[in-house]
Amino acid sequence: MKKEDAKRTITPELISGYAVYLWEQEKAPATIEKYTHDLKALCGWLDGAGITKAALVSWKEHLKEQYAAASVNTILAAANGFLTFCGWTDCKVKPLKIQRNLFCRADKELTRGEYVRLVRAAERAGDSRLSLILQTICATGIRVSELQFITLEAARTGRAEVCNKGKRRAVFLPDKLCRALLRFAGKKRTAGAVFITRGGKPLDRSNVWRSMKSLCERAGVAPAKVYPHNLRHLFARVFYALQKDLSRLADLLGHASVNTTRIYTAESGAEHARLIGRMGLVIT
CATH class of the missing domain: 1.10.150.130 (Tyrosine recombinase, N-terminal domain)
Structure with missing residues (x-):
């Protein structure tokens, strides 16, 4: 040496x-x-x-x-x-150059229908907490690590203050979700995070990840599609389909750059293929 x-x-x-x-x-x-x-x-x-x-x-x-x-x-x-x-x-070594993909892989894209099947599978298994966790992440677009900021106070006001990566942002909770969160917590608890362990600590991401994977077979969804961050991607795609506003979506997701947000809005390309097919430009 x-x-x-x-x-x-x-x-x-x-x-x-x-x-x-x-x-x-x-x-x-x-x-x-x-x-x-x-x-x-x-x-x-x-x-x-x-x-x-x-x-x-x-x-x-x-x-x-x-x-x-x-x-x-x-x-x-x-x-x-x-x-x-x-x-x-x-x-120091240079990073690899990656050409941005316009479409995500179909075998990785979690669809709305598959998300619904996961929620229903959790309910059939009697796991109301997991069902509500899936809906909370998907209905707000938060990261799984941000579940700790979904508190009873936030459920009452419809607004959570999330602090992540040195940045603060407001996360709005749909009324229906707020009611479900308060019902889940019950009358005995008055403050603190909604989703906690038996010891009273916020849930760890690994616990959520494993619980989600346990639903795959029961829900009939490929395991490669089932992980917490894919719920965040589904939120982004649904929001963008309705609003077509990348800047606002970036704010909701807590992204510093809309270039990151573009990755979240990528679809498998099936819808684009259908649109091209309807253009009617093939004559023979």
Whole structure:
């Protein structure tokens, strides 16, 4: 190992220091957790070798064989941020270039009908909490991590104040949802988050994810379509179909850029194909 490379070794202390730095930058806890996980994975791949540009380019090629391009870029973002933190900017690697898709994959798009089947399946299973969680996420467009901000106070006023990624935004709750939330909470509880564990803490995203997956077979919906964030995408598509207002949708979703919001409004292309078919431009 070269002498200068020995100075560029990822250590647990450096990763911990970077995590503290991210916290001071007010990054979301989930972001900090993912970045530290990715750095530990890089550390394992290096297997004691020092950080060099050549090593990281090889690691990038390894990632390309294992993950989709978007996932590779999130991992590279974690590594490049860490390199900047350490002052090793000469080793940073470029993200993959991704051409924006006009349409999402049909096998990934959750339809309104499939969403209804998931809700009904939860109700048949006697899981009223899961049924209401699905409806809360889909009817408001919130992230699963933002469920903690759906409180009894918000259900009474029809408006939740959500704080995420250093930004605050108002989330409006439909009247019908407010009534359902208050019925679910009952008369014994007067304040706090609606969805809590037996210990009284807000639900963890992993709990919601596993519960949703358990509905797939009963609801007849492909598991690849069933995860909390897909409910947020369904909210975005339905809202955009009604309003055609990307800026307002970006505000509702808490996006800093409408370019991100465009990804959420992408459909499988089936509707576009039907519209093209109705144009009547094929003569023979």
